[in-house]
Amino acid sequence: xxxxxxxxxQDAGIITESGNAEEYxxxxxxxxxxxxxxxxxxxxxxxxxxxxxxxIEIDSTGExxxxxxxxxxxxxxxxxxxHECPPARKGNSALVMVREEK
Amino acid sequence: MEQxxxxxxxxxxxxxxxxxxxxxxxxxxxxxxxTEMMHKFAEFVANDEVDTELILVESEHSAMSAAVxxxxxxxxxxxxxxxxxxxxxWEVLYLAASLRxxxxxxxxxxxxxxxINIHNDHSDAMGGRDAGWIQIYAExxxxxxDNALMAFRIGEHPEVRLPVMINYDGFIISxxxxxxFMVDDATAYDFVGPFKPAYSLLNVENPITVGPLDLTDYYFxxxxxxxxxxxxxxxxxxAISEExxxxxxxxxxxxxxxxxxxxxxxxxxxxxxxxxxKDVIDDYRRRGVKVGLLKVRLFRPFPAAEILAALxxxxxxxxxxxxxxxxxxxxxxxxxxRSALYQSPNGRPPIHNWIYGLGGRxxxxxxxxxxxxxxxxxxxxxxxxxxxxxxxxx
Numbered sequence: 417x418x419x420x421x422x423x424x425x426q427d428a429g430i431i432t433e434s435g436n437a438e439e440y441x442x443x444x445x446x447x448x449x450x451x452x453x454x455x456x457x458x459x460x461x462x463x464x465x466x467x468x469x470x471x472i473e474i475d476s477t478g479e480x481x482x483x484x485x486x487x488x489x490x491x492x493x494x495x496x497x498x499h500e501c502p503p504a505r506k507g508n509s510a511l512v513m514v515r516e517e518k
Numbered sequence: 519m520e521q522x523x524x525x526x527x528x529x530x531x532x533x534x535x536x537x538x539x540x541x542x543x544x545x546x547x548x549x550x551x552x553t554e555m556m557h558k559f560a561e562f563v564a565n566d567e568v569d570t571e572l573i574l575v576e577s578e579h580s581a582m583s584a585a586v587x588x589x590x591x592x593x594x595x596x597x598x599x600x601x602x603x604x605x606x607x608w609e610v611l612y613l614a615a616s617l618r619x620x621x622x623x624x625x626x627x628x629x630x631x632x633x634i635n636i637h638n639d640h641s642d643a644m645g646g647r648d649a650g651w652i653q654i655y656a657e658x659x660x661x662x663x664d665n666a667l668m669a670f671r672i673g674e675h676p677e678v679r680l681p682v683m684i685n686y687d688g689f690i691i692s693x694x695x696x697x698x699f700m701v702d703d704a705t706a707y708d709f710v711g712p713f714k715p716a717y718s719l720l721n722v723e724n725p726i727t728v729g730p731l732d733l734t735d736y737y738f739x740x741x742x743x744x745x746x747x748x749x750x751x752x753x754x755x756x757a758i759s760e761e762x763x764x765x766x767x768x769x770x771x772x773x774x775x776x777x778x779x780x781x782x783x784x785x786x787x788x789x790x791x792x793x794x795x796k797d798v799i800d801d802y803r804r805r806g807v808k809v810g811l812l813k814v815r816l817f818r819p820f821p822a823a824e825i826l827a828a829l830x831x832x833x834x835x836x837x838x839x840x841x842x843x844x845x846x847x848x849x850x851x852x853x854x855x856r857s858a859l860y861q862s863p864n865g866r867p868p869i870h871n872w873i874y875g876l877g878g879r880x881x882x883x884x885x886x887x888x889x890x891x892x893x894x895x896x897x898x899x900x901x902x903x904x905x906x907x908x909x910x911x912x
Contacts, residue, residue: 419735422742427679428618429740430717431727 438490442469446493449516452485456503457510459483463497472497483510519765521699528659528691531698532598532624532684533558535666537568538706539622542593542713545573545584549603550636551688552626556598570596578603582610589619590728592718594670597621600688601628604642608649614681615650616744617729618716620673621681623651624666627789627840628688629877637878638688640789641841644850650744652682652751653818655788657774660698662686664768665815667701670710671758677750679716687790689878701766709765748819755816772821774813775828777803781810782833783893784867786855788814789840791874791881798886809890814851822858829855830862833897835869836889838908842873848905849873868896874908885909 426432459482464472471491473484486497498504498511526534533555536544544563546556562568573588575581581597589595599607604625614621625643629635643653652672656662662684669682686692701709717726732740755772763769776796778784787795792813802809812828829835837856839849847853852871859866872889875881885908896902 420739422739425736425739425743427716427740427743427747428616428728429730429732429736430617431730432717432724434725434727 441489442492443489446491446516448493448495448513449488449491450486450493450495450498450511451514452483453510453512456508457483458503460502462500462502463511466496466500468494468496519701519705521701521766523697524700525695525697526659527554527693527695528656528662528686529555529626529693530558531659531663531700532666532686533562534700535663535706536596536622536624537562538667538701538703539594539596539670539710540568540707541570541596541622543571543573543585543588543595545575545581545588545595545597547575547578547581547599547603549578549600551628551638551692552598552600552603552624555624555626555692559596578606579610582607582614585621585623586610586614586617586619589614589621589715590617590717591720592713592715594674594713595619595621596623598624598626600626601630601636601642604646605630608646611646611649611651611681613729616740618679618744618747619681620670620679622666622669622673623681623683625683625685626688626692627685635877636688638690638790639840639876639878640685641876643683643685644841644843646683647818647850650680650748651818652678652680652748652816654682654684654816655814656684656686656691657790657792657813658698659686659691659694659696660768661770662691663698663700664762664766664770667706667710668758668762668770670713672751672755674713675754675758676716678747678754680744680747680751685789690790699766699768705765709762751819752821770815772816772824773828774811774815776811776813778810778812778828781808783807783809783890783897784812784829784832784835785809785886785889785893786812786814786829786835786837786851788817788851791838791840791886794881794883795886798883798890801883801887802890807890807894809893817851817854820854820858822854825855826858826861829859829867831864832867834893835859835867836872836893837869838872838874838889840875842876852905870896870902870904870906872906872908876910879909881909
């Protein structure tokens with residue numbers, strides 16, 4: 417990405433376009449990463465609701481939305497999804513936090 | 519235009535100017551000697567003389583934070599403080615300037631603690647001289663009032679968009695009743711005009727982000743326009759001062775030259791002591807001593823080139839500082855003036871600094887005479903320390 421010069425910028429660094437947080441990749445902040453265990457998933461969308469980074473990818477083309485996996489460009493590895501995943505209470509979590517090897 | 523001659527304290531005069539500018543928001547926390555200024559303004563709000571949302575906050579940090587939020591939302595915003603209150607605003611002062619928010623703030627100059635002291639010196643504002651604000655200093659209530667009206671035009675100018683500190687000396691100006699001319703409300707508002715913010719947080723059609731994380735890749739670039747805005751402010755201050763002069767008959771420049779053109783000895787002073795110095799200079803002039811005064815009005819941005827031109831060719835220059843820069847080489851005004859004179863084309867005049875009036879120590883005519891006598895002695899070849907203290911028991 418080429419960086420802009422001062423003369424090309426808005427004064428005060430004000431951002432005038434909305435919705436551009438998506439361009440800011442924060443995935444490399446992680447220590448732990450959620451692993452998606454598809455066979456345990458009940459597609460309840462809890463993880464999607466709770467994720468602070470909109471990093472849960474869903475397939476919304478069908479009648480009901482389906483959990484597809486994790487967007488690792490934005491997932492910061494906070495583990496909220498794994499904590500909130502309902503099957504986890506029965507020991508069958510669909511999201512398991514594992515230390516990420518880099 | 520007919521103007522009313524009124525007797526007002528400096529605080530009341532600035533409160534009137536703020537009322538006449540019709541700010542949308544004022545946020546404030548009381549501190550001596552600023553308190554009466556906001557009391558007066560609150561009275562205008564309570565009496566429906568001005569339609570301002572007055573936010574009473576729990577500290578000066580909050581006062582400045584509220585002002586930043588209000589101004590970013592697109593409101594013409596005013597606040598006021600002194601001394602320790604100013605110090606508590608510190609962090610947020612930089613934000614206001616960095617975000618290019620033209621907040622107008624009355625700074626009723628007072629010493630900083632410790633020890634605790636409520637009287638006038640310039641330690642508060644001088645400590646904040648690098649925060650990115652425009653700083654204007656007044657000699658008396660008339661100038662404080664005039665500067666306050668002009669501050670809105672200067673700060674809100676599209677080329678500038680910077681917050682402005684309207685400085686005037688605590689008690690000496692803030693609490694002393696003086697005769698001054700006031701512009702009528704309609705004319706004043708006509709001069710100031712409505713606030714046209716560059717951006718507004720309340721504009722939901724065009725949402726913006728203000729103050730995002732700005733790290734090694736862009737922070738430096740964003741400082742460029744802030745630096746440039748200060749350079750552009752010189753012409754803006756000149757133009758608006760001229761316009762104000764045409765309107766009121768009171769003419770201001772970047773600084774005032776008092777009997778300076780043919781002077782051999784030059785004093786440099788800022789604030790109310792300039793008035794005392796003028797009387798002493800008149801005395802010396804009657805006795806044939808060619809002494810003059812450069813009264814600093816605009817300290818930020820600092821008009822170095824113009825000051826160099828005005829002081830160049832003088833035999834000796836004496837700079838008075840009503841604040842100390844501990845561990846620095848002379849007070850803040852001295853270091854600026856001396857730096858400006860380094861580029862003098864026809865030899866640099868000897869320049870000496872006097873730190874005076876700390877904690878409101880009275881600076882009388884005798885002390886100013888002492889400085890002029892010293893300048894005379896230097897001009898005759900007598901050696902002298904560069905940095906001196908004035909009016910203190912050693």
